[in-house]
Amino acid sequence: MKTEVCKMLGLELPVFAFTHCRDVVVEVSRAGGMGVLGAVGFTPEQLREELAWIDEHIQGKPYGVDILIPGRTETSSPDAPSRANQPHSLEDLLARIPQQHRQFMEDYCIKNNIPELPSDLAAALLNAEYGRINMSPTSSASLVDVALEFPVSLVVNALGTPAKEQVDKLHARGIKVASLVGKTEHAIAQVAAGVDIIVAQGSEAGGHTGNISSMVLWPQVVDAVAPVPVLAAGGIGRGRQMAAALALGAEGIWCGSIWLGTEQSELGTAMKERLFTAKSEDAIQSRALSGKPCRMLRSGFSDAWAQPGTLPPLPMPLQTLLTLEARLRIERAEVTEHMGYPVGQIVGDMQQESSVKTVIYDLLNEFLESTHRINQLLESE
Numbered sequence: 001m002k003t004e005v006c007k008m009l010g011l012e013l014p015v016f017a018f019t020h021c022r023d024v025v026v027e028v029s030r031a032g033g034m035g036v037l038g039a040v041g042f043t044p045e046q047l048r049e050e051l052a053w054i055d056e057h058i059q060g061k062p063y064g065v066d067i068l069i070p071g072r073t074e075t076s077s078p079d080a081p082s083r084a085n086q087p088h089s090l091e092d093l094l095a096r097i098p099q100q101h102r103q104f105m106e107d108y109c110i111k112n113n114i115p116e117l118p119s120d121l122a123a124a125l126l127n128a129e130y131g132r133i134n135m136s137p138t139s140s141a142s143l144v145d146v147a148l149e150f151p152v153s154l155v156v157n158a159l160g161t162p163a164k165e166q167v168d169k170l171h172a173r174g175i176k177v178a179s180l181v182g183k184t185e186h187a188i189a190q191v192a193a194g195v196d197i198i199v200a201q202g203s204e205a206g207g208h209t210g211n212i213s214s215m216v217l218w219p220q221v222v223d224a225v226a227p228v229p230v231l232a233a234g235g236i237g238r239g240r241q242m243a244a245a246l247a248l249g250a251e252g253i254w255c256g257s258i259w260l261g262t263e264q265s266e267l268g269t270a271m272k273e274r275l276f277t278a279k280s281e282d283a284i285q286s287r288a289l290s291g292k293p294c295r296m297l298r299s300g301f302s303d304a305w306a307q308p309g310t311l312p313p314l315p316m317p318l319q320t321l322l323t324l325e326a327r328l329r330i331e332r333a334e335v336t337e338h339m340g341y342p343v344g345q346i347v348g349d350m351q352q353e354s355s356v357k358t359v360i361y362d363l364l365n366e367f368l369e370s371t372h373r374i375n376q377l378l379e380s381e
């Protein structure tokens with residue numbers, strides 16, 4: 001297929017995979033699409049290691065990284081300083097977590113018999129997790145610098161509008177820039193900052209989402225930013241959804257949830273099993289994980305934060321820091337019914353483990369069947 005993004009990035013298929021797993025990146029790119037590594041949860045050293053592995057295995061095919069690029073500095077004024085641009089030490093942030101929130105998490109663990117971390121490992125385990133949270137523009141910028149050590153073709157920005165100078169720096173290296181948006185206004189601002197590709201993500205999507213569904217959002221964004229190409233994201237796991245996305249004007253598709261059920265995914269067996277038995281309505285929007293609305297699998301953990309009269313979740317990144325220990329305890333002890341993970345509404349279609357190759361094969365087959373069906377409908381007169 002030769003859509004605008006295929007031509008721009010030298011791809012055979014307009015299929016983009018957002019993933020935290022290097023094996024998925026490699027498989028998708030080798031199949032002709034583009035694997036994009038979600039780097040937000042890596043330290044610079046880990047990212048360097050992952051990208052080196054990808055580079056070694058990808059056989060020269062194009063790939064990308066997804067990083068939270070620092071916002072515009074020029075919009076900050078002394079009267080209204082941009083909070084995003086203020087560096088915070090981990091200690092400062094931890095000190096800002098109210099005691100009653102800490103107590104709430106501790107009571108939750110006791111009430112639900114969540115085992116403690118082994119006392120000899122607890123501090124090291126927690127510190128390792130804290131180190132993986134990129135909370136400041138400085139730490140995100142250092143991830144961009146690591147990405148620039150490799151021949152990445154695409155840098156994707158997960159949140160907010162990148163500074164024009166950041167975009168120019170990437171362009172000067174021949175790297176294209178994409179940004180995720182959930183609203184038309186945001187898409188227009190991204191294009192003004194020089195972004196090359198817009199990823200319009202509907203509310204069905206796994207991870208942080210807005211409220212506008214894909215069916216409504218995609219054509220709105222396509223029209224608003226034309227001729228800048230748009231990738232459709234949110235709720236795409238099969239070929240009919242791919243056909244719909246292209247019919248609505250997208251130049252390609254951007255999928256995240258569907259790779260979680262593959263043998264290459266980063267998830268363990270217990271979490272995958274929970275995904276395979278979940279229905280679409282189990283992919284709820286909650287602020288329990290990060291403080292921002294995030295679509296994820298409903299669990300005892302998200303339920304605890306949804307009880308009437310419960311404390312409100314803290315703003316990002318305090319909620320992530322607050323809940324980190326409890327989530328680590330749940331994960332290590334595999335307390336299945338409390339295990340959650342970001343996932344979109346297509347979880348209801350994911351019933352058994354697959355492989356990246358099979359996902360792509362099925363996607364394209366069903367895409368062809370659906371275009372055939374539409375053609376037949378047009379010919380039936």
Ligand SMILES: Cc1cc2nc3c(=O)[nH]c(=O)nc-3n(C[C@H](O)[C@H](O)[C@H](O)COP(=O)(O)O)c2cc1C
Pocket residue numbers: 018038039040066157158159180201204205206207208233234235236254255256257258341342343344345346
């Ligand atoms: C587990 C998971 C984590 C995600 N984390 C990020 C992230 O760090 N950055 C980002 O740009 N998008 C993130 N997303 C959103 C994806 O990029 C993508 O837009 C979304 O998964 C598309 O919708 P779908 O889940 O219906 O395929 C995440 C999605 C999932 C499922």
